[in-house]
Amino acid sequence: MAQKANRDNHFYADVQIFGEYPKHVLNYFEENGFQIAWTDEDLQLLKDYTVDFLSFSYYMSMVVSKNAAQREKVGGNLMTGVKNPYLNTSEWGWQVDPVGLRISLIDLYDTYRIPLFVVENGIGSTDMLTADGTVEDDYRIAYFRDHFEQMNLAIKDGVELMGYTSWGCIDIVSASTSQMTKRYGFIYVDADDLGNGTYNRFKKKSFHWYKDVIETNGASLYTELQPATK
Structure with missing residues (x-):
């Protein structure tokens, strides 16, 4: 089951990188009576215009289980x-x-x-603006720190990682829940789920932390903080 789930996840990248549909997908189309109206020119275009790099979003992992009793569902962004x-x-x-x-x-x-x-990675949380105009979001710092450390280990393992962008730099309405109070940004925006507020912006603690990470090229990552459990 895990192998099938991974093959399904790889489907779109397979087409864009290898320039052709994987055989297991073609078999699935045939077995289910799907008839795709593509031409030889279409298939040649796929081969001629493959991508140079692979971008992807990562927020969480999930598992699969054949045992129905163990299938407690967990939510995610789109999956x-x-x-x-x-x-x-x-x-x-x-x-x-x-x-x-x-x-x-x-x-x-x-x-x-x-x-x-x-190209996307981050954690949504309920943030509280303090009286002095900041947010003490150590939980967000811990989340990013832990993920950055694992990216660094992957690079040491030989992965060619060309870049990273977080989701997101500033609080916006969450696409998955339509909530403003599900906050991802390094910058707090004074607005609630109904659109009420001043829309003034405040730098969170994580803003300054992330700025240091960028300026030191990651050398500031290894400060002890609480695990990201929020």
């Missing part, structure tokens, strides 16, 4: 899966798994052998 009882979760039930990012990086690089780019 749902089976809960892993060994992982902590965010307030919205997203499983926090930094090691899973390293595993994903190694798996993708070993499969495709092209540079990788993490």
Whole structure:
């Protein structure tokens, strides 16, 4: 089951990187009577215009189970899966798994052998603005620190990781829940779920931390903080 789930996840990248549909997908189309109206020119275009690097989002990991009794569902951004009882979760039930990012990086690089780019990664949480106009979001710092450390280990394992961007730099309405109070940013925006507020912006503690990470090229990462369990 895990192998099938991984093959399904790789489907889109397979087409864009290898320039053709994988055989197991073609078999699935045939077995289910799907008739794709493509031409030889379409197939040649796929071969001629493959991508130079692979970008992907990573927020959490999920597992699969053949045992229906063990299939406690866990939510996610666009996908749902089976809960892993060994992982902590965010307030919205997203499983926090930094090691899973390293595993994903190694798996993708070993499969495709092209540079990788993490284009979304972050944690949504309820942030409280303090009287002095900041947010003490050590939980967010811990989340990013743990994921950055695993990315560094993946690079040492031979992965060609060309870049990283977080989700996101500033609080915006969450696409998955339509909530403003599910906050991801390094900058706090004074607005609630109904659009009320001044919309003034305040730098969170994580803003200054992330700035230091960038300026020191990661040397500031290894400060002891609490695990990311919120």
